[in-house]
Amino acid sequence: MHCDYFSAGRCRSCRLMGVPYHRQLADKQVMAAQALRPVAPEVRWADPFASAESGYRNKAKWVVGGDRRNPTIGILDERREGIDLRRCGICEPSLIEAFPALVDFIARIGLVPYDVNRRIGDIKYLIVTTSPQGQLLVRFVLRSLDRLDDIRRGLPALRSALPQLAVASVNLHPEHKAVLEGDREILLTEESSLSIRLGDVSLYLGPQGFFQTNTAVAAGLYRQAADWATQTTPTSVLDLYCGIGGFALHCAPPSARTVHGVEISADAVSGARRSAATRPDPGRFTFDADDAVARRLDADLVIVNPPRRGLGATVADWIDTGAARHLIYSSCNPATLAADLARMPSLRAIEARLFDMFPQTAHMEVAVLLERR
Known part of the structure; x- marks a missing residue:
């Protein structure tokens, strides 16, 4: 991709501008694998999910x-x-x-x-x-x-x-x-909200809600998580940091009788509830804006998509000692992802995939499927 602003020195935000895209993708794959190798030496890496080089940011x-x-x-x-x-x-x-x-x-x-x-x-x-x-x-x-x-x-x-x-x-x-x-x-x-339709799922984004900034790659991330959820056949799903419900609404296989999302933003939870009401089986979806609720819930599958700082010791310990058979962790920071995986020794990473949300930059999204040992 060529950018006149970058070439003229007016903007240097996209620090990888001018680096061939195939090399950007390969380098990110190496960085992600190196970050996780000490805590997940046997994880299987799927091929990276590539993005359009330009015109991707929503x-x-x-x-x-x-x-x-x-x-x-x-x-x-x-x-x-x-x-x-x-x-x-x-x-x-x-x-x-x-x-x-x-x-x-x-x-x-x-x-x-x-x-x-x-x-x-x-x-x-x-x-x-x-x-x-x-x-x-x-x-x-x-x-x-x-x-x-x-x-x-x-x-x-x-x-x-x-x-x-x-x-x-x-x-x-x-x-x-x-x-x-x-x-x-x-x-x-x-x-009050922007309708974002991805396949057969409609998400509703309010002014203070969060949605990934690369729509096509976000859809790929949700599909991957949904495939993993189907493989694990959970009877219950708990989505922490659920935002407007992207993971919860996609990762609801027929085996999951209950799907619960937790998010501190009331605006985002309102959007998630509106989305759930449009599903064929709305009764099995519930969403709360009280993060303390999560501690009172057991689930076969837990999904987390925390901010860059990661889960931290308290949440990681709660998941590690909990009852979940599987965990799907989506992270925008491989360093904090690795630190959190080290805090959860009872869970073993079995599959991982890089999602290139941010071409022309060194940022990346990594999703990992873990199972209880």
Whole structure:
């Protein structure tokens, strides 16, 4: 893949840009295998699941820079000034098509980009997600709610320019710190979630929900986990860090009479419950936003998809001493994955596969199937 921004030195986020893709994939496979070898020396590796080299990213998390008349969306340079990346080649085409109208809207409303150095301005970030069907979820991350009414008044014109806009919200982020969003979300549209259809499963992503940023590879990851779930024939499934229910809703073989998901985000759990209601057998799915519930449940199969920091000692020990016959662990960090596997000696890794969620970068997703010894 060629990127003009990278070649010009304007953006170096994709650190593997210019490295042939087959080599990127091979190198990641080696790194993943090396990370797991000390704790899983006999694991069988399936062929890596490759991605499209470009146009794969379904979510853009842009800093809004520039000035009131000429806002930019992209990243900040070393002087904390905006670099416009609206033609970024790793973004899905439906995002690229939407960016000009969104930038025009920001300028037309007169939202002042947040100046990091001076700590003044209205809008900090623009977060846009696209579904496989091309619909959009747009979030305006604002420093205050002073311009909320202006955005509301201008929204009909934006929806006229972007008829694919399904969900819009304002996120309030008043603090000056290096996090992307605040806790408070204000919905601007009647629809509260973006419908993401993968095969026969419909997932519902709210503004503060989580979904993998590479839709095609996420679908492959879910299929792999579903195949493993079918092989293990569980009567019960427990999905920890379930998000909007991607694993739970895919990993429900006929043998599983109960499928339970646990996630701390109430917004994500609401989406998971909505998805479950569309399934032919909705009664066997339950979801909770209370992580303490998991400790009171036994399951034949446990599925985990934790953040980069991994499970940690407490959760790993609970799983290690629990009753689950099998564990499916999906990780975006091979180092913390290996550390967690070392904490669970009663479980043996038998199969693993690399999923290339992030081409042009060194990041990767690794899924592992483990069985109790």
